[in-house]
Amino acid sequence: MTNTVLRADALTRQFDEFMAVDHVSFEVGPGEIVGFLGPNGAGKTTTIKMLTGLLAPTSGTAQIVGYDIQSQPLDAKAQIGYVPDSPNLYGKLTAVEYLRFVGQLYRVPPEKIDQRTRNMLEIFDLSEVAGNYLDTYSHGMQQKIAISGAFLHDPPIVFMDEPTVGLDPRSARLIKDLLIQKRNQGRSILFSTHILEIAQTMCDRVIIIDKGRIIADARVDEMRKLRGDQSLEDIFLELTGGTDVDDMVKELANGE
């Protein structure tokens, strides 16, 4: 066993001629919230899919709590929770059934499944509709159930792809609080987001990826200090070549 919860080493994924992720390497330690940022099509989702075993890398390795995701997939997957960018749940199961199913997939003892299910549903204010089929839920409600499922087995690390999309402010706040609470319990979270404000307030560290390559990996406060106390948004735009955004916004505002 090792102190590093996640280690990605030269992770690469090529789709035909297109290099989606190019030799990406980084580590995540215990009790860390890491923001995985990048423009659209930068390779965030592809990287997360490789880290969760959904996609095989063309080359490179990834280890979760010391287990290689390719050669020891069961041990590695038992250590992770995953919230995809779109919560594609089983529409004809109820929330309770879905969480029981996920709990059994991750070998959580039945009494713990029931107890955690009730807690999660209560936190997300879904107890009253817990017996409804999931296809009657709104996108935001489904997202909350997906998040509940990812935390049900209390994994050392949770991967979240755009977790706050479709959530109302109260739910987004709840998730922020939940992540901070989990971090304080020594759990790690790697999440991708486009909302840099959330990343700035929540993340201990951010990794910025662009065109499949990591272009920055530092603690948020260190990064800001190095860049003359700029906001994370300004740093992000500078690094990803988006400094002309201000000019573009002015042009749009002027109707040009």
Place this chain on the structure above:
Amino acid sequence: MESDTLLLMRLYWRLDWRQTSERSGMRLFRIGLLALVGIFLAVMSGLGGYGLGQVMQMPDIPLDINPGFIPGAILTVVLLAALLTSPNQAVRALYLSDDLDQLVAAPIKTRSITVSKLLTRLSWTILFVLILAGPALITYGIGIGAGIGYYIAAFILLFLAPLFGLSIGALLAMILVRWLPAKRLGEMLAAAYALIGILIALLFQLPRFIDFSGAADPQTVETLGKISDTVTNAPIPTLLAGQGLIDVGQGQLSLGLSRMVAYILITLGLFIVTILLSDRLYISGWLRMQGNSAKRRGITEDSGRLQGGSLLSTIAVKDWLLRLRDPRQLVSLVGGSLIAIVVGGLAIFRGTGGEAGLLEASQSGALDLPRQFAFFAAAFSPGVILSSAVLFVGYTVFNQLSTTSLALEGHSFPILKSAPITPRQVWQGKAISAWVPYAVVVTVLIIIAWVVVRFSLPWAFYAWACLLLMGTGMIAMNTSLGFRFANLEWTDTRRMITGAGGFYIFLISAVYLLATGLIALLFFALAAVFPVASIPLAIVGLIVIAAGTAFWIWLAGKWAESAWNRLGEE
């Protein structure tokens, strides 16, 4: 409004065309295959129409049918087909398509959205109508020697016939959406269509119950003539149009045109009423859809299933819950079973077209062969015939169930793939979900078969064991092939397996079942020739089939594992 409508229609046509003309080997193959089927149906339709036209011209035809009845009936069938399919088309186009949020929020009149969406769908219906009903209507005119006016009018009517059905279907959909969630309504309508398809398939079995020997007697002919007259004169717009068509063809222009104009006015009037009503109905239904109207069900002691059990049984139970709760899956399952039981049962017990069924022929000795051919005669013994029927039912029902078991995951597949579970466990869970009910069904049917026809009890056990083994191999392999050919993007239950997959699955299942079936039969036939060695022969037969099945299951497991890694990556 017109420019918005045209803009949207052009967009939808362009999107449809891009999707159709997208080049890939398999797509081109499917389009080619569909074109061939279309040509075949058009030729059959044309031949049918011409034949009917010729019959109507015969001087000694016993049945006095109004010539307008046939084109009227063709147009009515088109109307009914459009009526049946249009509610689902309307629900999909008006409530479930992805661009609605954008369109409703845009400064476009609701009428432009409804008209463009409905008329774009209509163009596809018209294409089908032109392929299926067009040739019949045209060649019928040739058959009765109609004038040029007939063909021009027929062309116009063919374009208008689906509009009538579409208007009613769209109205129905807009009204139903006020009570039922659109997604649920779409599922129920899809299930209803599947059910109608099943009923039509069963209707084709009806002739086996009808005695046609007295069909040509004068009284029957007279009754049929009266029915035809009543139907022709019924106030149904399409029948009126059919009659007008004949009038025009016979040169009675004023009478014919008046009938056709009446039909056209009714159709266009209905469409205009639909569009006017849609201004209110559509937007209120759409807004209602945005709110969650489901009855709230909280946590209770029994808030659902999936409590306890092993990992494999959890997967199997979850799959059954998904199948039983989705009306489309349920109808496809129940319908398949019903067709299998009826078709299998009729083949055995009733035969075809008044001939004796296989079982009756076998029991009466009609299939007996001379003693020196006892080996071959064994294949026609009642036990073998009944066991084959049981296998047919088992195959029909559980072939589909096992092949679609992985595709059932659909977009939820990442839940399984990111979980700490091996592909073999998933494969086993899926196979178990089909095998357990297969074993129950086969056992029950063999018991019923033995109770109805008392064939040899020891050989009934042999047949039962063989069927269980054969089914195990079939389900294992089909589940595995379902991994290889799953279409996880499906929205229509008929598209859960990729096009090529269906063909390979059928081929591989047929080869396996034929091979194991022949082995089972071989040992049974040998026992018929050497009765003293019956027991050892039955045991050896079972061992051989079990060994073959074990190898097949091993192979299937390997295939499932290799297919797993590629799943969800495309």
